[in-house]
Amino acid sequence: MIRHTVVFRLKFPKGSSEEREFLQAAAALALIPGVQKFESLRQISKKNDFDYGLSMEFDSESGYDSYNNHPDHSKFVNDFWVNSVEKFLEIDYKLIK
Numbered sequence: 001m002i003r004h005t006v007v008f009r010l011k012f013p014k015g016s017s018e019e020r021e022f023l024q025a026a027a028a029l030a031l032i033p034g035v036q037k038f039e040s041l042r043q044i045s046k047k048n049d050f051d052y053g054l055s056m057e058f059d060s061e062s063g064y065d066s067y068n069n070h071p072d073h074s075k076f077v078n079d080f081w082v083n084s085v086e087k088f089l090e091i092d093y094k095l096i097k
Contacts, residue, residue: 001095002064003057007043007050008088014051018084025080026054032070034063050089064092 012018023040030038041053058064067073 001057001059002061003055003093004064004067004090005053005055005093006088006090007048007053009049009051009086010084011086012084022080022084023052025076029054029073029076030056032067032072034058034067050087 010019010022027038027040029035036057036059038056039054041055043051043053056067058067
């Protein structure tokens with residue numbers, strides 16, 4: 001199992017139409033084959049300067065690779081991510097056995 005998590009800060013204000021549009025587009029990533037347990041998250045802690053998070057799981061590294069190369073993921077990155085995200089941290093986890 002691979003857990004893909006990204007935390008980020010957007011370039012526009014919370015509650016804005018741009019925020020809503022970005023988060024709606026991000027939610028559509030859940031429809032890409034292989035994505036499991038998709039979550040859109042809002043940061044509540046003051047311990048860092050990120051405001052949002054996305055988390056999802058994949059059965060395998062090949063499933064995660066398929067997601068990364070899927071045209072819908074590429075379109076989201078090109079149409080929304082690169083123009084909207086100010087700062088981010090991406091973490092991909094694998095279970096320790």
